[in-house]
Amino acid sequence: MTITIKHNHEDGTLVYGTRKGDGVYEIIRLWENGGFKFFPSIRMLGLRNSRDQVADRYAISAAAKALRAAGYEVEVEIDDTFRDRAQVLADKADRLEDRRDALERKADRHAGAAAAAHDRAEQLSERFAGGQPILVGHHSERGARADQKRMHQAMSKSVRENDAAQSAAERANAVGSQMRRSATPAVTRRRIETAEAELRQIQKGLDGYERRHLDYGGNPRYIEDHAPAQGDYRERLLARKAQLDNQLEYDRAQLAAAIEAGEYVMWHKGNVHVGDMVTYWMRGRRRTVVKVNKVTVAVESGYSWPDKVKFTDILAVDCPHGEDGPAITTTNRPKKKGQARPKVEVPKMNMDELAAKIEAALPEVPRDSEAFFSPPAVVARILDAAGLEPGMVVLEPSAGAGAIAKAAAAAGCEVHCIKRYPQLSKDLLDVPGIVGLTTGDFLQAAPSHFPDRFDRVLMNPPFSRGQDIAHVVHALQFVKPGGRLVAVMGAGITFSQVKAAQDFRQLVEDWEGEIIPLPKDAFAAAGLSVLTVAVVIPC
Structure with a gap:
């Protein structure tokens, strides 16, 4: 097996005849053996920054010696014929253009992946959009935690891909900046x-x-x-x-x-004089020249010593020594040539809103709380049946995440809430129109706890073991005469033969109320498959 180390000014120093796992890279990557690197773009070993440079014979010899000592047959070919400077710069410009295009494609690729991951996290977050907590011990807990995990993973991927896209775009925009400055x-x-x-x-x-x-x-x-x-x-x-x-x-x-072309002035000892005002690179400072040297000028510093400024660092000179008397100002700020390529920009993902949704998915409550949030379609049916008018005083006795309360407040009502688990929605009192919040079990509350009874009571109580009947019957005490109660209840109240259900149906009939069936999938968004009804009871 013959290893060939070749150098020429067009390709630089490269190693030929190797393959992955043959042990060559492990030898010549060491600093004392030449410090060769692997170039993924061309999948070859070589020396960095060796293109259009005189061969580093020391590194090449060290690599060849180490390989021969390891039993490899090594040939060295060095061609130090230089290329014309104009050709070197033209090739470099072409390589930079290719690099910019590659980085632009990379930025677009990562931006697309970030958008896809963001959309996936957004889709998963819809399960928790209404504030639906994880019911510990409930059959829905396993699926909820799986969705929560997938949501976090999707958002993390979106953040990583977005960072990679922005980084690639920045690198693409920086390509060629050093070469442009080098040409000034x-x-x-x-x-x-x-x-x-x-x-x-x-x-x-x-x-x-x-x-x-x-x-x-x-x-x-x-x-x-x-x-x-x-x-x-x-x-x-x-x-x-x-x-x-x-x-x-x-x-x-x-x-x-x-x-x-008048774009540059060669400042030197012959055209800068004592007494001139020079502007130089350090924050655009202007100072008076006190001495002119071979390579530098000494300028006033404001201290007991002068500052030294190289001729090459001078940007402009105000010279009162012109032949015609007036000051002559010349500058070394060249005119811009041509128009730069458009800046590479990729859309930046806004994670704040999504992060808020994910944070809202974190609360956990016991299984027996039955804290299923009210989907938007159910809230709309409740408000429609309630017949709300601006200025009405409304009670939401099973507020949970506050979906019904927020909708009533948005309709111009003054809303009071009772909630058992305050962690489900911490911002209720920040919502305009929600004026009161009581924490605790609604069944332990009494009308005397409030200044007056309510125009409307809107509720979505727990369903199981007759809890919905108990909550609704208790809530009737809080409705003022002429008011109305609207509740979401389990459909079992319409056919169950237990005494509590029979008595409740009779109560609705006696109070001239009505029971309205809701769609079968009304609570599907909350992870609940149950038949429900809306009960309207005028008082």
Whole structure:
């Protein structure tokens, strides 16, 4: 098995002839063995940032040596022929464009998954939309907890996918920003100066030099003699020198074009004078020049010492030394070229409303509470039968989550509530129109607990073991003459032969009331399959 480590400026340093699990990556990933990385996009091993760079012969040699020691046959191929600077930048722009497109697709993909998960959580939350609690010990508990778990999972996934979508969109919008800044005249000038300094160091290495170490008196303490570079090191220096020469040719042409177009001024010792006002990068500061140096100017700082500002950091100069007398202002803020690509945006999920619904699904009450919430369709039938008018005083003696009470308040009535489990709806008194809330068992309440009797009593009491009959009969005491009671009850009151049911049917008949059948699936949304009726009793 032959492993080939190849380097060229177009592809960088890559490893050929490997496959997953062959042990190569475990060896050359170590820092001392070259520090190679795995690139998922091309599914190959290689060195980071090696494209259009002189080969890192040290890392390549270390990897080859370690692989040979492990029994692999290794070949090394290095081609340090540089590419033209214009071609390098064009290829980089194409790669960045592909990266932006990939990130944009990724953002859309995650946004779609976030929306789907959000919709699923919203759908599951509808079971608890009316405030339906989990009845511990009831046959519905298992399904309710399963729905609750699925709802939490769907919301968690929606949050994760939404975060991933927003992150991908931000990364897509950031693609190319460094390259755009790198192309500005100010950065180009700094890159030219850095390249020129590196060329001087390279030339010293090629020619050889001596380094004199002086003592405190300025006398030579010892002299280091550096011979001209030889072998691979010399080849690397020559390759880098040729690459820098090409880069400098391109950058100098770009900078000259910007200067000719009036987009940039080369500030230097010849056109900045003592007394000029310079504006520089640090928060747009403007300071007076007190001294001009070779690379920097000294400006007033407001303290006993001046601040130093590099010529490359100057943004504008107000110069009173113009030939015609008036101040001359020039700037290094280049004009914007072209129009940027549209910003990548993905819809952001609003989790607050959904989180509130999920939080409402958390209360738990005992099974015998029979706290089934009143679905919107049932509430509408109750209000229709009640004939509410604005200003009426209404009692809801089995408030639960407060669906009936809130609807009555919305109709302009003054509503008082009695509820056994306060955790089912903690915001009832925050609802306009709900003016009173009593906590406790309604069967223990008495009309004397309230200032007056009520125009309407609207209720959805527990059904089992005749509880609905007991609650309705007790509630009749709270209705003022001429008022009306409307209650949701189990359909068993219409046919049961137990004495309590028979007596109740006779009561409804004597009070000229009526029993109205409700749809078979009236409470399906609450997880309850039971036949129900609406009982209307005028008083």
